[in-house]
Amino acid sequence: EIVLTQSPDTLSLSPGERATLSCRASQTVNNPFLTWYQQRPGQAPGLLIYGTSNRAAGVPDRFSGSGSGTDFTLTISRLEPEDFAVYYCQQYTGSPPYTFGQGTKLEIK
Amino acid sequence: EVQLLESGGGLVQPGGSLRLSCAASGFTFNNYGMSWVRQAPGKGLEWVLSISGSGGRTYCADSVKGRFAASRDNPLEMVYLQMNSLRAEDTAIYYCAKVSGNWGPAFDFWGQGTMVTVSS
Numbered sequence: 001e002i003v004l005t006q007s008p009d010t011l012s013l014s015p016g017e018r019a020t021l022s023c024r025a026s027q028t029v030n031n032p033f034l035t036w037y038q039q040r041p042g043q044a045p046g047l048l049i050y051g052t053s054n055r056a057a058g059v060p061d062r063f064s065g066s067g068s069g070t071d072f073t074l075t076i077s078r079l080e081p082e083d084f085a086v087y088y089c090q091q092y093t094g095s096p097p098y099t100f101g102q103g104t105k106l107e108i109k
Numbered sequence: 110e111v112q113l114l115e116s117g118g119g120l121v122q123p124g125g126s127l128r129l130s131c132a133a134s135g136f137t138f139n140n141y142g143m144s145w146v147r148q149a150p151g152k153g154l155e156w157v158l159s160i161s162g163s164g165g166r167t168y169c170a171d172s173v174k175g176r177f178a179a180s181r182d183n184p185l186e187m188v189y190l191q192m193n194s195l196r197a198e199d200t201a202i203y204y205c206a207k208v209s210g211n212w213g214p215a216f217d218f219w220g221q222g223t224m225v226t227v228s229s
Contacts, residue, residue, distance in 0.1 A: 035215040037154075044204055044219040045146075045154060056217070088154055092214035096168035098144075098156040 002027050002091050006101035012109040019076040021104045023089035028069050033092040036065055036074050039103075040085045048087070049074060076106075084108050111135040111218040113205045118223030121195055129190040129223055131205030139163065139183040142208035144216060145190045147201035147225075157203070160188065162211050173199075195227045 003026040013019055023034070036049035047056040049065035052072060062077040076083055089101040117129040131143070144159040158169040160179040167179050176195075181188040188205060202224050206216035 033214040037216075039154075044221050045216075046219065047215060047217045050209065050215045050217070090154075090215070092212075095212055096156070096159050097170060098159075098213065100154040100156065103153045 001097060002029065002093065002099055004089050004091055004099055004101035006087075006089060006104045008104060009102070010105045010107060012107050013079055014109045015079050015081055017079050019074075019079055019083070019106055021074040021076075021087055021106070023067075023072040023074070023101050025070045025072070025091060029072070029091045029093075031068055033094075034065075034067065034072050035090045035092070037088045037090065038085050039088065040082070045088065079106075081108075111207060113207065113218060113220035115203065115205045115220045115223040118203065118225045120226045120228065122229050123196060123227055125195050125227075126191070126193045127195065127225060129192070129203055129205075129225070131188045131190075131220060133186045133188065133205075133207070136207065138186040142211045142213075143179075143181060143188040144206045144208055145179065146204045146206050146216065146219075147199075148204070148222075149198075149201040152201075155201075158190065159208065159212065168212075192225070195225075197227050199225060200227050201225060 007022045031052040034052045037045040038048045039045040053065045114132045145157040158179045160167045164181045178191045202222040204222045205220040207218040209215045209217040
């Protein structure tokens with residue numbers, strides 16, 4: 001089973017700043033199979049980025065995903081107040097099980 | 110518009126059983142796998158169980174193997190999670206999620222979740 005480790009656990013930034021979140025896998029993850037979700041407080045998770053770098057419908061272009069192999073990154077170019085949330089990466093190997101990273105909490109500094 | 114609405118959560122004693130339901134709408138239901146993902150209080154996301162579009166195949170996490178089972182009723186556009194031999198560590202919000210294909214790679218729509226509390 002592939003283990004995903006996200007860093008940092010908590011990221012404290014101010015609105016307008018750039019955020020860089022990391023997701024490292026214990027084994028190679030094929031690019032179509034790395035996904036990012038956003039979970040705002042008290043809400044269900046929502047699809048943010050799929051296939052490593054494709055924004056889901058309605059996701060602003062300040063969000064971008066990149067990476068390959070075992071190292072993947074979610075970047076938010078200029079933080080808006082609504083972006084402060086928890087972000088999870090998730091991988092898929094072609095069949096279940098699916099695994100999630102432990103999450104990165106992006107909080108207002 | 111895709112909608113997923115879970116129901117059936119509540120308080121149950123250790124060793125007890127509970128059946129969760131998820132009503133789906135807004136997409137061709139039998140073309141997509143469905144999954145259950147849970148989140149313990151203050152914790153991260155954990156995949157629990159997935160069922161194929163036809164309902165003929167399921168996969169589950171080791172943590173629930175032999176205790177939890179999924180089923181679906183395609184004409185009714187419903188998916189179910191039968192949970193038996195519940196333990197305190199099963200306490201969580203349970204989310205129903207649509208899979209972007211039959212098995213993946215992503216969960217592209219989520220319900221609002223239903224809370225399951227296992228406690229005496």
